[in-house]
Amino acid sequence: MTEAVASYKLEKDNRKLDHIPGSFGLPVIGHTVSLVKDLYGTIDKQYQQFGPVSKFGLAGFKGVLLNGPDLYQQIYLDKDKNFSAEMGYAGSLGRFYRGALLLRDHEEHRFQRRMMQTAFKNDAMKGYIQTMAPMIKDAVESWDGQENFHFFPAIKQTLLDVAATIFVGLDKDDERAEKLNKAFLDIANGLMGLITKEIPGTLHYKGKKGERYLHEFFGELIQERRASEGADTFSYFAKEKTEDGEYFSDQDIVAHMSFLLFAAHDTTTSALSHLLFHLGQNPEWRQRLREEAAGIGKGFLDYEDLDRMPLADAAVKEALRLHPSVMMMQRRTIRDCELGGFHIPANTILFIAPQYVHRMAEYWDEPEKFDPDRWMEPRNEHKRHSFNFVGFGGGAHKCIGMHFALMQTKNFLHQFLLRYDFELPANFGTAMQTVPLPKPVDDLPMVLKRLNG
Numbered sequence: 399m400t401e402a403v404a405s406y407k408l409e410k411d412n413r414k415l416d417h418i419p420g421s422f423g424l425p426v427i428g429h430t431v432s433l434v435k436d437l438y439g440t441i442d443k444q445y446q447q448f449g450p451v452s453k454f455g456l457a458g459f460k461g462v463l464l465n466g467p468d469l470y471q472q473i474y475l476d477k478d479k480n481f482s483a484e485m486g487y488a489g490s491l492g493r494f495y496r497g498a499l500l501l502r503d504h505e506e507h508r509f510q511r512r513m514m515q516t517a518f519k520n521d522a523m524k525g526y527i528q529t530m531a532p533m534i535k536d537a538v539e540s541w542d543g544q545e546n547f548h549f550f551p552a553i554k555q556t557l558l559d560v561a562a563t564i565f566v567g568l569d570k571d572d573e574r575a576e577k578l579n580k581a582f583l584d585i586a587n588g589l590m591g592l593i594t595k596e597i598p599g600t601l602h603y604k605g606k607k608g609e610r611y612l613h614e615f616f617g618e619l620i621q622e623r624r625a626s627e628g629a630d631t632f633s634y635f636a637k638e639k640t641e642d643g644e645y646f647s648d649q650d651i652v653a654h655m656s657f658l659l660f661a662a663h664d665t666t667t668s669a670l671s672h673l674l675f676h677l678g679q680n681p682e683w684r685q686r687l688r689e690e691a692a693g694i695g696k697g698f699l700d701y702e703d704l705d706r707m708p709l710a711d712a713a714v715k716e717a718l719r720l721h722p723s724v725m726m727m728q729r730r731t732i733r734d735c736e737l738g739g740f741h742i743p744a745n746t747i748l749f750i751a752p753q754y755v756h757r758m759a760e761y762w763d764e765p766e767k768f769d770p771d772r773w774m775e776p777r778n779e780h781k782r783h784s785f786n787f788v789g790f791g792g793g794a795h796k797c798i799g800m801h802f803a804l805m806q807t808k809n810f811l812h813q814f815l816l817r818y819d820f821e822l823p824a825n826f827g828t829a830m831q832t833v834p835l836p837k838p839v840d841d842l843p844m845v846l847k848r849l850n851g
């Protein structure tokens with residue numbers, strides 16, 4: 399067995415950043431309140447006043463905010479191994495997801511990422527799509543005739559059910575799925591807790607209980623999954639071997655499974671909710687996507703059909719451009735380095751808020767407009783810079799589940815748009831929230847209109 403090797407360095411974050419323009423904001427909370435109210439406006443103000451590299455405070459952290467595709471490129475590609483994701487996230491995600499893939503760096507990260515790769519290769523994906531498509535169909539059908547239908551909670555539950563089956567290998571009716579979902583949601587809430595000690599009644603306390611439950615749950619099932627014929631993600635992880643022919647350690651598998659649920663779920667829920675928000679306002683795009691889905695000519699998509707849905711691909715990326723599911727990414731400098739002409743000392747926290755670059759007029763025409771055609775020939779606006787779109791991150795930590803997420807989105811659009819047209823209420827809310835996850839504030843109420851029936 400391999401050893402679990404995650405180990406946080408103990409040096410404190412560097413906060414000596416007087417030589418860098420900017421403002422840390424209010425004591426302790428920094429710019430948190432303003433950012434929660436209006437993320438784009440807050441970053442825009444900072445950028446206009448201080449430029450692409452500025453000091454910035456957020457939720458107890460003091461560091462440097464970076465805005466610009468060249469800066470992103472330097473950080474994501476990290477040619478000189480200057481930046482640590484593990485230390486960047488140690489005080490946030492690291493509270494519950496220590497040892498997860500995103501909390502590993504460089505060689506160790508590469509080694510661990512290999513464990514996951516079989517589970518995201520074509521053969522695995524072909525199996526997932528066979529399981530996923532009928533589950534999504536059933537869920538979408540069950541929405542028919544529901545009064546007071548809200549898209550956000552409906553898609554959230556659907557994706558939780560799909561995750562329990564495809565990632566963990568549980569039947570939909572397995573009562574453990576509900577407990578698993580609860581533990582997972584408790585951790586997600588725990589991440590929002592301001593108190594980070596295990597005091598009964600706090601979000602952190604409940605989150606820690608959830609974390610222990612997940613670890614026990616996955617830990618106890620590893621041997622069973624190794625012996626099984628299962629084609630779920632957990633079974634792939636459990637059976638994967640290192641180049642030396644050893645299984646990965648139980649601790650590694652548990653850490654990766656726990657994080658996978660988190661990384662996959664809210665991100666896709668958020669992306670689909672924003673996409674449906676925009677489709678609700680764009681009947682023309684609903685129709686174009688419906689025609690594309692109808693053109694496949696099948697009740698369920700096969701893996702090979704995914705490439706025949708370029709409009710769906712463009713539409714979901716456009717939703718992620720305007721509303722990235724991961725609103726803030728973090729890194730920490732390992733050693734002194736230079737970013738955008740500024741000296742950045744070792745142990746400095748770096749903040750990346752992709753929404754700003756996603757709306758920069760230098761890289762996107764009419765950036766505020768929902769316009770998926772910008773991703774297609776001949777416009778190809780995403781090719782104006784390799785890092786003007788980082789909705790799935792970039793470099794070594796680029797989202798391992800990107801193709802899975804696009805596959806899930808296409809399956810959803812295929813089932814949903816061929817069954818329904820929909821309307822948003824006349825006075826529908828356009829307000830968006832960013833915390834705890836980006837979504838329309840009012841949960842996206844909609845009226846579903848059954849087609850052909």
Ligand code: HEM
Nearest residue numbers: 499500661662665666669723724727790791795797799803
């Ligand atoms: C629309 C849906 C999704 C979005 C927008 C998204 C976004 C991202 C982003 C931005 C990162 C990089 C974070 C950073 O560099 O700090 C990331 C990493 C990751 N994502 Fe996704 N993700 C999505 C879906 C998924 C799914 C479905 C899975 C799994 C099935 C997944 C698993 C992961 C994992 C394991 C990492 C860490 C990769 C590493 O450190 O090497 N994600 N994701």
